[in-house]
Amino acid sequence: MSAPSPESSSPESSSPESPSPGSRAELVNLLGDCVHCGFCLPTCPTYVLWGEEMDSPRGRIHLMDQHAKGEPLGGPMVEHFDRCLGCMACVTACPSGVQYDRLIEMTRAEVERGHSRPLRERAVRELIFRLFPYRRRLRALRGPLRAYQRSGLDRLVRRSGLLERVSPSLAAMERLAPPLGRAPRLPERVAARGDRRAAVGMLAGCVQGEFFPDVNAATARVLAMEGCDVVVPRGQGCCGALSMHAGREDEARAFARRTIEAFEGVDVVVVNSAGCGSSMKEYRALLAGDAAWARRAEALSERTRDVAEFLAELGPRAERRPLPVTVAYHDACHLSHAQRVRSQPRDLLAGIPELEVREIADPDVCCGSAGTYNLLQPDAAGELGDRKAANVAATGAELLVAANPGCTMQIAGALRRRGADIAIAHTVQVLDASLRGLGRNAFIERGS
Template identity: 80%
Template sequence: MTAPEELPKLIDDCVHCGFCLPTCPTYVLWGEEMDSPRGRIHLMKQHAEGTPLTPSMAGHFDACLGCMACVTSCPSGVQYDRLIEVTRAQVEQEHPRTRGERAIRGMVFALFPYPRRLRALRGPLRAYRRSGLDRAVRRTGLLERISPSLAAMERLAPAPGRAPRLPERVAARGDRRATVGMLTGCVQREFFPGVNAATARVLALEGCDVVVPRHQGCCGALSLHSGRADEARAFARRTVEAFEGVDVIVVNAAGCGSAMKEYADLLSGDPAWAARAEALGARTRDLAEFLVELGPRAERHPVPATVAYHDACHLSHAQGVRAQPRALLAGIPGLTVREIADPEICCGSAGTYNLFQPEAAGELGDRKAENVRATGAELLVAANPGCSMQIAAALRRRGEEIAVAHTAELLDASLRGLGRAGVLTQ
């Protein structure tokens, strides 16, 4: 991971041109210079030159979504992704959080990176949703008064279905073309199990043996993107160990894939793990990225539906994967794909952002929901569980509902000949 002493050079790469401004979600919302990438870089420079980290400075850094849209738009190649990760780590070390902030952050990081703990919530959460108690709780506004973060967590949580465990190996259909490892994730595994099942089936139908290591855990993405570097390194080491021995690791959650591709930087200071981390990062592929590289073999059947494709920030900006999901969707007969306006602007999910900054996240979610609604699509396609929950929750606030699916689920329905009903009933 970039060391603090390297910050001055990275900071000086910024020429303050302003190309980042119209792509920065918080600048778009508030028009405040210190809530733009170049404004935050100015604050980073002040801190690097000896200015103590003030609560105001920490607030501007906390307000950043880490969406990396500025990295895409920057003509000078400023590595804002590295700058904000180092700065977040400094904030966590130097900025005293309030008791309430410590409690919420402690709960989030004690829960979300641990699939077994998430699994324990599935039954109670399902019963809570089905009983209608959720609607009663929201009408009272009680959670909002106790903690906006708790209220956001309650609104975002989906009603999880059954989660059958994937076998440790799914055999290729027909001649084997590749052997791939598959990350099952945390939230993806426990709240969107259908995405993982669809991913494994699609890979198998395209001729891949799919290895699903039983002892894999959290990849560390949430920790890495929140300044918890030591915690992220521990998760990264475990992930590296779990996937050694496979040629390619396929990931179906944008934030996870982005983090795993950064392992070389994260573990660069650890001689025992640096080379292994670099090797894993080089073998990591987003599902859409891998399938386009592999090329189609299985027959595509029609899925007559109109979908809106959402660019997850850690897929489009952090990994540069934009054309591949669209190419896969375009290969499905009968499918009409509509573009969402302002695709570069984050939906407000951003890992844990919608829990720690619920007001700003809500505004961004509303903007994205309006743009999704304007497409007239009957189905939203997204490649990150946080985005799916965020946009679906924003639409519910408007009194609207839309079916949400992952690219893998569209492909699965097409390859198995399930048609439109195969995705609209997910």
Template identity: 85%
Template sequence: MSASDEELPKLLGDCVHCGFCLPTCPTYVLWGEEMDSPRGRIHLMQQHAEGAPLSESMVGHFDACLGCMACVTACPSGVQYDRLIEHTRAEVESEHPRPLRERALREAIFALFPYPRRLRALRGPLRLYQRARLDELVRRTGLLERISPSLAAMERLAPPLGKAPRLPERVAARGGRRATVGMLTGCVQREFFPGVNAATARVLALEGCDVVIPRTQGCCGALSLHSGREDEAKEFARRTIEAFEAVDVIVVNAAGCGSSMKEYAALLAGDPAWARRAEALSARTRDLAEYLVELGPRAERRPLPVTVAYHDACHLAHAQGVRSQPRALLAGIPGLTVREITDPDVCCGSAGVYNLLQPEAAGELGDRKAGHVRGTGAELLVAANPGCAMQIATALRRQGAEIAVAHTAEVLDASLRGLGRGALITDAP
């Protein structure tokens, strides 16, 4: 997806510095600093393209960008900022020597999160840690915050863990098969939100889909791609293509993963052995809400008397252009009321691993988003990305708000199976 050196001058020149991007840029909204806006960063990119070295200050402004792509949606000139920031991040990673502590943190993050088996090994100790309520003690002491704000953020963001059901390799359609789809289980989604994957498979089956869940699948490469680790992203992409080549449609329930898989065609365009295979997979990838709307409803929707606020994940709304489909699915549930969140285009602060690498800025954005969610008066927040769910849930807890968080798939699952509001919300006695 990143720009080639030949394309770079034109892509940089597309920006006319009009400022339409400013109100949608999270860091500009927080700080009002020109160099922490998209046009300011493009100015720095231009300086670097003309020969200026990557200074510590320059890299700091690039690192502060969430890569949320709200500016791409807002831009009237069609500036491809997403390609520019990915190109720049790849250059930063190859050219800029980071301090040892920061380098070690980044390597630890990318040695853990893109590997589901490593995350699974972490589940047991983390679950014991939570059940012993050591998390409350650690947060009261503030010890971890003093050792490392990034580690403290990682600890705070971890969702409450229960048993993790494992899905079979195939889930049969109910009531006659309409389609056969492959399902990406993801990394964080698979190990920390297994209920979302189970709900996704059930919803697809109830709507008449045979669901194929390849055992050979692993990380799709989203975190690596959006962090400038292009070679690593390409390797993950090739493995994902191999895992899903036998299915006609790949359904994804995590916004960042779907966005990356739809970018495979651009990511592997320069690789003769993989370019056509990547293009074919990108064309067959659908977000869950996108696919269900294309397929059309068949299963009966049962009443679900809940008031929900729907959160637009950046990599769903801006990167994939999927906005109306989740709302249409929610609107089709009898008794359910959808309320809109103020400033929906401003990121919640999750942005892949941004909330681990930039915990202070991410915390401010999370608090801002949580305040807007509370302002809706909704009982339930619906989000379609695991990072967003963790980020906003953490901010809501910090503010003492009693608002549950669920994925679109879980809400649909509760309606299709007639489970009622109790499946999503625990009412106070």
């Protein structure tokens, strides 16, 4: 069965017992859960930055309510919605169980349907969404981008400020691009070492696959060393995370259907990118109104696991060798708040002999990456990145561990601005170094 194009839409069904998914009635129902207590305020990154009520979850919910009652989507209202990172820290903090994650996604879909953005902003958004979800396009960009970085032209362009004058978003894209090396290609199947304990599918991802291929290679190796047959389906594409979080619902649904098809033959889908895993676990909501896909979406959501979550469930078998390094662990928002995966990565790291984990101050405040946020809201993202980098540096750790490619790029850029010499790795890369006995030189002397 071929995947629908991103432009296609899905029929929605309604139920007499509850409002249909994504309907105005569902929105109004969810809005009524907020009692405006204010527990969300100190957890909201934009409220922490500016102290503005309308840039807090409580304030944005008030604006959503105003729009539901007939207030049109004007520029100022949309700006407050656009400034939200969608980090879900407020969901964790809320004592009333307000589903702000669902509210902001429905509101952003409404914005995309009913609000006309300025031409330059539309052009930037189209560039982002016609590039990053498509791995072949990212792959075509790798060669020229690598040559650009190796030539030193990147430093000249940044000093000139040329891109900043053309577009702050383009300048942010250029600054955030990680140093590119060779890109190893994973085979379609990696056999378990020793007795097989499980068979899993692995999401290769878009940005993860092309900008951080070593993370995927380490993921496959660790899973294999822990006794898993690993399948990396060639038919997979973007999971739809960026589109879903930006309110591009039809596009997200098309990506989701393709992902569901690619992984229907495996028992567990292992994901090493926090934003992707979070979105795949929410396919049940994204496709709930599609009679042909709802059950299949629910099944995939149930089978999806973050790699740290899955390894914790599986339990250790391979020998952990000493790795004498101090690490600061960063909680990616869509791992800690959206998926509630907090202890598992720390437990995996704690199981490595001679490795010391140090906690980062204000761990629940977003680093400013948030999918495409650091491209579309570069000033606010930069402030948040600088705060996070200062807290990372304050730990005195030699290595920062993060589990999301956006976080890695965002914090790496902020650390560079501080002149901080701290290597960055994914949780599975640290575990891989321990299982293979590579020692601290795998990260500290040559970087990561």
